[in-house]
Amino acid sequence: MWIKGDLHIHSHCCGDGTLSVADIVERSRKYCDFLAISGHCRTPEFFRAEKQYAEVVEARKKYDIPIFNTGEVEFPIPRHVIFITTPENREFEMLQSLVPRFCRRNGVEGPEKAMEELAFLEKEWGNRIFMIFNHPNAPDVSTQDLLTIADSKLFKVLACVDRGERRAPQTWDVGGAWDQLLLNGHKISVRCGSDFHRHYEDGGHDQYPGEFVQDCLRVKENSYDEIFKAYTTGAFYCMVGNIISNPVFCFTDSGRLKLEFDLNGEMEKAEIISDGRVIEEFTSFSDHFSAEIKVPDGKYFRVRGTGKLAPRKYEEGMYEPLFLLNPIYCD
Ligand SMILES: [Zn+2]
Ligand SMILES: [Zn+2]
Missing domain, CATH: 3.20.20.140 (Metal-dependent hydrolases)
Structure with missing residues (x-):
C-alpha cells in the first residue's frame, strides 16, 4: 500500500x-x-x-x-x-x-x-x-x-x-x-x-x-x-501538487527499464536520469503513462517530472507541480 x-x-x-x-x-x-x-x-x-x-x-x-x-x-x-x-x-x-x-x-x-x-x-x-x-x-x-x-x-x-x-x-x-x-x-x-x-x-x-x-x-x-x-x-x-500516483519504476526480466504512473494533473515533462545526466525524456502523456526503454549501463537510475503550471491556492500566480522518484541502484 x-x-x-x-x-x-x-x-x-x-x-x-x-x-x-x-x-x-x-x-x-x-x-x-x-x-x-x-x-x-x-x-x-x-x-x-x-x-x-x-x-x-x-x-x-x-x-x-x-x-x-x-x-x-x-x-x-x-x-x-x-x-x-x-x-x-x-x-x-x-x-x-x-x-x-x-x-x-x-x-x-x-x-x-x-x-x-x-x-x-x-x-x-x-x-x-x-x-x-x-x-x-x-x-x-x-x-x-x-x-x-x-x-x-x-x-x-x-x-x-x-x-x-x-x-x-x-x-x-x-x-x-x-x-x-x-x-x-x-x-x-x-x-x-x-x-x-x-x-x-x-x-x-x-x-x-x-x-x-x-x-x-x-x-x-x-x-x-x-x-x-x-x-x-x-x-x-x-x-x-499530488501530480502522480502509483509509480512503477523497475527493470523487466528482459533488462529494459519500465516506468509507469497515473496522472492526477497535466504533465509537462518526465526525465530519466542516470549517472548525472538525462538519458531519456518524455513529453507526451495520457491518464496512465507507461514506457519501457532500453538504457545504457549506469550506477543508478532516477526520474524527475514536472507538471503544467497550476494556479496557487493562497496568492496570485502559478506554481509548478513536480515529482521525484528515488533511484534504482545497479550495484
Ligand atoms: Zn523548519
Ligand atoms: Zn529549517
Missing part, C-alpha cells in the same frame, strides 16, 4: 509555530497518514521540548496515525537537519542529548563536528535512527560537505522542496549535489516537506502538512517501523 505524510512540521511548542500538535493532526489528517512534529531544537525558551513531547504523546492516544516526535536541529554544517527514530527508541532523550553537545548556535561548527554528532548518534542509537538534511539551499551547502557527511550511515535523505515553493537546486538540478552523492555510491533519497509554521488562512504563508507537498511511501502497513524502513531504503517518492 501507499501512504502519504510529512516529517517537517512546527507546532506552537517552538517560538515561530502557531498550532498545537492536536490541531495540526486534526487539520492535516485528510492529507496525511503519518506526521513528524519537528520543532526548532534550540534554547529552552525558544523550544519547549517537554511540552511538544507531551502533546505528541496525547495526540497519539487520540489519533490512530503514527506521529513521530523530533526536532529541527541546528547542525554544525549550516543549517537544519532532522533525526528520526521510532517511539520505543528513547525518542525524547535523543533530542535532549543533542542541543547541549552539538548546537551550531553555541559555536559548534564545521564538518568535523558534524561527523562527531553523527558518530555520537550512531553509537547511542545504532541503526534505529536516520538523518534528513533540510533545505540544502538555505543557505547553500557545498557538495563537498554533503559528500563528507554521506560517509555516515545515518544520512539517508536530502530535502528538495521545503516551505513555500523553495526548491533546492542541490537536489533538483541534473548533475547537482544529489547526483554527485549517488555517483559516489551514497544511497541517499529525497523528500519534500511542508515546513509548516502558520497556514495562509491564518495570516501565514504555509499550507498544511501534505496539502501542497507529499512524501508517498510504499509500506506493508501504516506503522512506525514500516515508515522508518521506507525512508531508510528509499521505498518512497515525493511530489508537489
Whole structure:
C-alpha cells in the first residue's frame, strides 16, 4: 500500500509555530497518514521540548496515525537537519542529548563536528535512527560537505522542496549535489516537506502538512517501523501538487527499464536520469503513462517530472507541480 505524510512540521511548542500538535493532526489528517512534529531544537525558551513531547504523546492516544516526535536541529554544517527514530527508541532523550553537545548556535561548527554528532548518534542509537538534511539551499551547502557527511550511515535523505515553493537546486538540478552523492555510491533519497509554521488562512504563508507537498511511501502497513524502513531504503517518492500516483519504476526480466504512473494533473515533462545526466525524456502523456526503454549501463537510475503550471491556492500566480522518484541502484 501507499501512504502519504510529512516529517517537517512546527507546532506552537517552538517560538515561530502557531498550532498545537492536536490541531495540526486534526487539520492535516485528510492529507496525511503519518506526521513528524519537528520543532526548532534550540534554547529552552525558544523550544519547549517537554511540552511538544507531551502533546505528541496525547495526540497519539487520540489519533490512530503514527506521529513521530523530533526536532529541527541546528547542525554544525549550516543549517537544519532532522533525526528520526521510532517511539520505543528513547525518542525524547535523543533530542535532549543533542542541543547541549552539538548546537551550531553555541559555536559548534564545521564538518568535523558534524561527523562527531553523527558518530555520537550512531553509537547511542545504532541503526534505529536516520538523518534528513533540510533545505540544502538555505543557505547553500557545498557538495563537498554533503559528500563528507554521506560517509555516515545515518544520512539517508536530502530535502528538495521545503516551505513555500523553495526548491533546492542541490537536489533538483541534473548533475547537482544529489547526483554527485549517488555517483559516489551514497544511497541517499529525497523528500519534500511542508515546513509548516502558520497556514495562509491564518495570516501565514504555509499550507498544511501534505496539502501542497507529499512524501508517498510504499509500506506493508501504516506503522512506525514500516515508515522508518521506507525512508531508510528509499521505498518512497515525493511530489508537489499530488501530480502522480502509483509509480512503477523497475527493470523487466528482459533488462529494459519500465516506468509507469497515473496522472492526477497535466504533465509537462518526465526525465530519466542516470549517472548525472538525462538519458531519456518524455513529453507526451495520457491518464496512465507507461514506457519501457532500453538504457545504457549506469550506477543508478532516477526520474524527475514536472507538471503544467497550476494556479496557487493562497496568492496570485502559478506554481509548478513536480515529482521525484528515488533511484534504482545497479550495484
Ligand atoms: Zn529549517
Ligand atoms: Zn523548519
